[in-house]
Amino acid sequence: MAPVRVGIVGLSANGGWAATAHVPALAAVDGYELRALAGSSAETARVAGEKYGVPLTFGDAGELARHPEVDLVVVAVKVPEHRALIEPALAAGKQVLSEWPLGVSLAETEALAEAGRGKTTAVGLQGRSAPALRYLRDLIKDGYVGRVLSTSLIASGANWGPSVRAGRDYQLHPAGGATMLTIPFAHTADTVAMVLGGFAEVSATMATVRPRVRDEVTGDSVEMTAPDQIAVTGVLTGGAVASLHLRGGTSPATNFHWEINGTEGTLVVEAADPLFWIAKLTLRGSRTGTLEKLTVPARYELPQLAGRSAEPSYNVAHAYARHLKGDLPDFAHALRVHQVLDAVQRSADSGSRVQVDAK
Amino acid sequence: MAPVRVGIVGLSANGGWAATAHVPALAAVDGYELRALAGSSAETARVAGEKYGVPLTFGDAGELARHPEVDLVVVAVKVPEHRALIEPALAAGKQVLSEWPLGVSLAETEALAEAGRGKTTAVGLQGRSAPALRYLRDLIKDGYVGRVLSTSLIASGANWGPSVRAGRDYQLHPAGGATMLTIPFAHTADTVAMVLGGFAEVSATMATVRPRVRDEVTGDSVEMTAPDQIAVTGVLTGGAVASLHLRGGTSPATNFHWEINGTEGTLVVEAADPLFWIAKLTLRGSRTGTLEKLTVPARYELPQLAGRSAEPSYNVAHAYARHLKGDLPDFAHALRVHQVLDAVQRSADSGSRVQVDAK
Numbered sequence: 001m002a003p004v005r006v007g008i009v010g011l012s013a014n015g016g017w018a019a020t021a022h023v024p025a026l027a028a029v030d031g032y033e034l035r036a037l038a039g040s041s042a043e044t045a046r047v048a049g050e051k052y053g054v055p056l057t058f059g060d061a062g063e064l065a066r067h068p069e070v071d072l073v074v075v076a077v078k079v080p081e082h083r084a085l086i087e088p089a090l091a092a093g094k095q096v097l098s099e100w101p102l103g104v105s106l107a108e109t110e111a112l113a114e115a116g117r118g119k120t121t122a123v124g125l126q127g128r129s130a131p132a133l134r135y136l137r138d139l140i141k142d143g144y145v146g147r148v149l150s151t152s153l154i155a156s157g158a159n160w161g162p163s164v165r166a167g168r169d170y171q172l173h174p175a176g177g178a179t180m181l182t183i184p185f186a187h188t189a190d191t192v193a194m195v196l197g198g199f200a201e202v203s204a205t206m207a208t209v210r211p212r213v214r215d216e217v218t219g220d221s222v223e224m225t226a227p228d229q230i231a232v233t234g235v236l237t238g239g240a241v242a243s244l245h246l247r248g249g250t251s252p253a254t255n256f257h258w259e260i261n262g263t264e265g266t267l268v269v270e271a272a273d274p275l276f277w278i279a280k281l282t283l284r285g286s287r288t289g290t291l292e293k294l295t296v297p298a299r300y301e302l303p304q305l306a307g308r309s310a311e312p313s314y315n316v317a318h319a320y321a322r323h324l325k326g327d328l329p330d331f332a333h334a335l336r337v338h339q340v341l342d343a344v345q346r347s348a349d350s351g352s353r354v355q356v357d358a359k
Numbered sequence: 360m361a362p363v364r365v366g367i368v369g370l371s372a373n374g375g376w377a378a379t380a381h382v383p384a385l386a387a388v389d390g391y392e393l394r395a396l397a398g399s400s401a402e403t404a405r406v407a408g409e410k411y412g413v414p415l416t417f418g419d420a421g422e423l424a425r426h427p428e429v430d431l432v433v434v435a436v437k438v439p440e441h442r443a444l445i446e447p448a449l450a451a452g453k454q455v456l457s458e459w460p461l462g463v464s465l466a467e468t469e470a471l472a473e474a475g476r477g478k479t480t481a482v483g484l485q486g487r488s489a490p491a492l493r494y495l496r497d498l499i500k501d502g503y504v505g506r507v508l509s510t511s512l513i514a515s516g517a518n519w520g521p522s523v524r525a526g527r528d529y530q531l532h533p534a535g536g537a538t539m540l541t542i543p544f545a546h547t548a549d550t551v552a553m554v555l556g557g558f559a560e561v562s563a564t565m566a567t568v569r570p571r572v573r574d575e576v577t578g579d580s581v582e583m584t585a586p587d588q589i590a591v592t593g594v595l596t597g598g599a600v601a602s603l604h605l606r607g608g609t610s611p612a613t614n615f616h617w618e619i620n621g622t623e624g625t626l627v628v629e630a631a632d633p634l635f636w637i638a639k640l641t642l643r644g645s646r647t648g649t650l651e652k653l654t655v656p657a658r659y660e661l662p663q664l665a666g667r668s669a670e671p672s673y674n675v676a677h678a679y680a681r682h683l684k685g686d687l688p689d690f691a692h693a694l695r696v697h698q699v700l701d702a703v704q705r706s707a708d709s710g711s712r713v714q715v716d717a718k
Contacts, residue, residue: 243604353710
């Protein structure tokens with residue numbers, strides 16, 4: 001079968017997420033060919049093309065999307081630019097894989113889900129591709145813990161801490177669409193939903209306990225209105241009680257600790273890096289009263305990536321492999337995740353428990 | 360100064376909490392004399408008196424309370440019996456130290472607080488006497504973590520798990536006054552309040568995910584209506600966000616993990632035993648990015664008890680030592696804790712955030 005010809009929007013010779021994760025991921029997975037890229041100008045794109053050996057380079061993402069030698073447009077730029085890039089690509093009949101979050105708001109995500117209806121779309125909720133988490137889901141499904149009674153999770157947000165990095169100032173305010181709610185919390189809630197079933201209802205407390213943070217470029221104190229504390233409790237569709245607490249920044253204590261307690265056993269997932277959806281995860285489990293390390297079976301791995309689970313490209317490569325099987329979360333799924341985020345936001349705003357619509 | 364002459368209600372030769380904790384605690388602390396005890400009958404009291412060398416023994420607690428050689432009545436029986444024992448003791452002009460919880464309900468606790476007004480009363484919220492937790496409070500007060508941003512806590516309830524022990528069936532239903540909410544959650548919330556300041560508002564999710572449990576005596580499956588899942592989020596009076604999740608039973612994973620995150624540092628408290636208020640605690644802290652073990656300074660200890668923090672009598676002994684200084688939580692304090700529990704219950708019932716009245 002002919003390889004899927006990929007065009008990446010946002011691949012720069014200066015590094016960044018596309019360079020760090022997508023380029024090595026595509027190199028590791030059969031069935032793809034990195035054919036095109038678009039940068040912020042024709043010149044930067046040309047330089048990147050030379051660096052990564054990509055034949056087609058564009059200073060305009062619309063040209064990339066319309067080019068007949070591109071099958072799949074990968075959108076790896078910041079979320080405020082997504083819609084303007086995705087809609088033309090879909091209109092040109094291309095497959096689109098967008099990094100998460102899909103849209104800056106629930107309304108924009110609705111519009112993108114509508115635009116993507118009936119087309120081949122995917123979003124970068126990499127937790128759904130992580131071998132350790134797919135194994136975890138199967139352990140739960142196969143009854144390792146028996147009936148799930150509860151789940152408790154404490155994690156850091158990585159960003160939204162005491163300072164903001166260069167180019168990340170759009171993350172300081174909800175209007176930028178890239179907050180601790182829409183990024184780490186969304187990955188967390190989506191992963192919990194994959195493994196245990198989603199929230200039936202949520203009660204949320206959110207706050208911005210650092211209303212001013214330091215700009216790492218200028219040194220200035222700047223305003224932050226995005227939440228840096230998200231504490232959600234609720235009942236999952238299966239009846240288990242869930243408690244999730246995310247705090248901005250990183251912690252010398254817990255950066256990712258997730259445990260699942262059931263009638264017959266317990267499972268614990270941990271990561272040193274708060275970005276668990278692209279980080280190395282460790283699994284421990286107990287059916288006897290003593291936790292033991294669990295090794296992810298080889299059938300969940302891509303052999304060429306075995307042992308590389310700490311690399312950012314690892315879960316992205318698994319995502320590409322799953323995309324070939326039509327097994328990635330699509331834009332409709334992205335909308336469902338945004339609806340959960342909206343329920344959390346409404347609960348935090350109103351102080352009331354909010355039902356999450358079953359989809 | 361003459362020692363305080365103590366009469367314990369509920370001290371049995373067959374063991375139990377009074378024998379395990381109060382007898383060795385009184386033996387370890389200067390200023391007390393264990394002068395009297397009351398048991399379930401004159402004969403069992405006499406046997407216990409011989410065993411523990413207690414001169415005055417009673418089959419009737421009212422007689423103990425009225426005896427002129429008793430200054431302090433210690434009530435160490437199950438909570439449904441408290442009121443009937445405490446009110447006569449107070450009426451006889453005696454000091455009363457009641458084990459926690461004080462009353463079976465908010466209303467009963469109000470009545471007892473009213474009966475104890477102007478008198479010398481105390482309740483067994485041992486967390487307030489624990490050296491490690493008093494040291495923790497002082498670390499926070501002295502700015503170890505800077506401004507407190509958040510606190511996250513996962514713990515087990517010890518009881519309210521898959522089975523119920525002999526004599527504990529009254530704990531299966533809220534009417535018994537001894538549930539995961541009124542015992543472990545109360546100790547937890549009170550300790551958090553001591554260290555960080557209390558809740559300003561709470562949003563709670565509670566459930567009974569094991570509506571039937573096994574009676575360890577008969578083997579029968581019996582109904583449980585007490586909550587075995589309590590997940591509370593909220594904002595503390597100082598503005599920090601708090602997340603507390605208690606689950607029934609014990610866990611092969613986390614039985615007590617509490618962390619406090621601030622602008623300048625982090626503190627972590629852990630216990631292997633869910634009953635943290637009478638268990639051995641370990642403290643770790645970081646102001647540099649690396650957690651290190653913290654040793655409780657000697658000034659918080661009773662020298663004769665150093666190294667014995669894993670013994671159930673350890674914090675009880677510290678409580679007796681503090682009682683001599685008038686520094687134990689009294690019945691009025693017990694009522695304030697019950698008011699927090701009531702706020703949690705109302706939030707869980709209504710699905711609404713509930714303000715905790717500032718006292």
